[in-house]
Amino acid sequence: MIEWSETELLIRDAIREFVDKEIRPHLDALESGTLPPYDIIRKMFASFGIDALARESVSKLLSGERGSGGGGLAFGGQEAMALIAVSELAGVSLGIVASLGVSIGLTAQTILTKGTQAQKERWLPGLATFEKVGAWAITEPDSGSDAFGGMKTSVRRDGDEYVLNGQKTFITNGPYADTIIVYAKLDDGSDIRDRKVLTFVLDKGMPGLTQGKPFKKMGMMSSPTGELFFSDVRLGRDRLLGESETGRDGDSKAEVKSGFAVERIGVAALALGIINECHRLCVDYAKNRKLWGQEIGRFQLIQLKLAKMEVARINVQNMVFQLIETLRAGKMPTLAEASAMKLYSSEAATEVAMEAVQLFGGNGYMAEYRVEQLARDAKSLMIYAGSNEIQVTHIAKGLLGPRV
Template sequence: MFEWSETDLMIRDAVRGFVDKEIRPKLDELESGELPPYPVIRKLFAQFGIDAMSEEAVRKSLARERAGESAGESEENAQDSMMAVLISELSGVSLGLVSALGVSLGLGAATIRARGTLAQKERWLADLMTMRKVASWAITEPDSGSDAFGGMQTTVRRDGDDYILNGQKTFITNGPYADVVIVYAKLDDGTTAKRDRKVLTFVLDSGMPGFTQGKPFKKMGLHASPTGQLFFDDVRLGRDRLLGETEEHGSGDGRESARSSFTAERVGVAFQALGIIEECLRLSVDYARARTLWGQEIGRFQLIQLKLAKMEVARINVRNMVFNTLERGRAGKPPSLAEASAMKLYASEAATDVAMDAVQLFGGNGYMQEYRVEQLARDAKSLMIYAGSNEIQVTHIAKGLLADSATKR
């Protein structure tokens, strides 16, 4: 794949029309938190029929699972291409909105789809895939950060056939308003050392006794994405809320589940970065043509041309990463965690560099909120931190390389 298909371009143009009509006029409300992202996302889903298509896809998938059949790959690949276009286009106008959407679908719903029993999928999946309900995905804790598993302090202990959950999570996208929450916790069996304890994954619903959702944080960027803390105080959970309804490693252990989600999340960062880069480049080219100094367009100055050229190189590189990922998915060869980490590392740095260059190109105007590049720069920086900081990506890339080298000997 080296370019978007005609269908992809039709979707792109339609999304741009929606963005111009429904999102750009509401950016101030989204950025201030006055307007949550969810009504906008639901309107997008309704206008493009994504909600109806998603519900039908869930219905067919569950029917196939009941019959013991596998999912249809061509259908899933078509949706992957559509979502890539949707994510990149929306990221250029409101990365916070995309973050809220991406976590709910790409982490919350996807974890239930990949790890849940048929009964669990029937219970939660349709509402989440249609965005009737919003999901959050809770693994990060105040004292764990990149040491997500080793430093995890949130615990569950067995109590008869139930589990009792205690602890807290932080920096949780959609946390303040989520209807459904995927929570990772360590099993306190009274004997295993804390760092070695089994990680289990549970599904909670808002309003459960002992479960508190904190208020949204105030952040540097991603203002349209509500982020907050979750608190668990003796929350009683039945086994029907344990994903897979088993503790067995490889089926119920949360480490494997989370790592799979890490891969998808980091690939998604490349899609988001592409949207920011394309929007920064578009705005910068327009400004370089319109802004005059010393009697000529600033686009005639070589230093301005250098910035534009570097932006275009970044756009081509990140777009090629996106295309390569989509093509590999169609071939049944998705990227490994190390490869996804490499994509995330490069794309997030490229988007941040491009956005900061855009601010510099705009000069004093670029530092003003009236000009969009200020928001894009704040949002782009978040890509270097969430989905695992870029420092931890280096570790995953190196471990992947060293493991491959040892295998090939």
């Protein structure tokens, strides 16, 4: 794949029209945190028929599993459309994509992959149509990149139930989520770093569950992020994903690593959206802003900045094209490959966005011109889905082996 098809460009233009009409007028409210993004996402789902398609897809999946024990969601051929949508949204409001991606791409996908038939019927319909907002909770105050080893949130068996205690932080959608995936270590008396990690599904309003208020952040302000607190939350076995502590449905570490890979390949599309928007704004500004009687685009140092932005745009776009072809072939990048994509694209987007601020000069430092927002959002990509420092480790292990 070397370019977008005519159909894909039509899809892109339709999304841009929605963005201009339904998102840009509300950017100030989204960026201040006074307007959560969920109603805008639901309006987008309704406008493009995504809610109806999701409802039909989940219905077919669940009825198929009831009848034959098989089935799955059909995503073939839709990879380009999804990545185009993600990219276009990221260029105007990265937080909207984060909230949507965590709810659909992590919360719903975890239930789809790991849940029993009854659990899928219970939680998937609301999540797939975005009637319900999902959160995916693994990060803790003292764990960070050491997600498993540093995990302190725990569950203990109590008869036929479990009792959950602990705390999660930096949880996208945490303050408002209706359905929450929580990872916790089973307190079985073994060394805490070696304990099995189990996955549970919680619902808003459960006794002992507290959802903290949204944090104030540097970027991605349109995506509410907060803390979750668990104080003797009682969980029936029906809330243990897979309803098993052993075998394929037991320890969740492998499944979490797969989720990390999905998050990281998505960063390339997010980065492309930010780069495209910076590129567009800077080219327009260079053509119209005048100094010493001429457009600043005539100055070679400005041309150098624009040229480097174009190189970054081409590189990251080609990375996205390669990703689409890989997915269409029914393959997934390895964790090391996903980390490489995340590392390069996030650094490219951050560099482009900071150069955009510089190109705009004093105007670039003002929120009115939007490159200021893009710079703040781009920086988050170097931390989001695992800091770039940990990506280096995963890439090296992929090249040299796990003992590195």
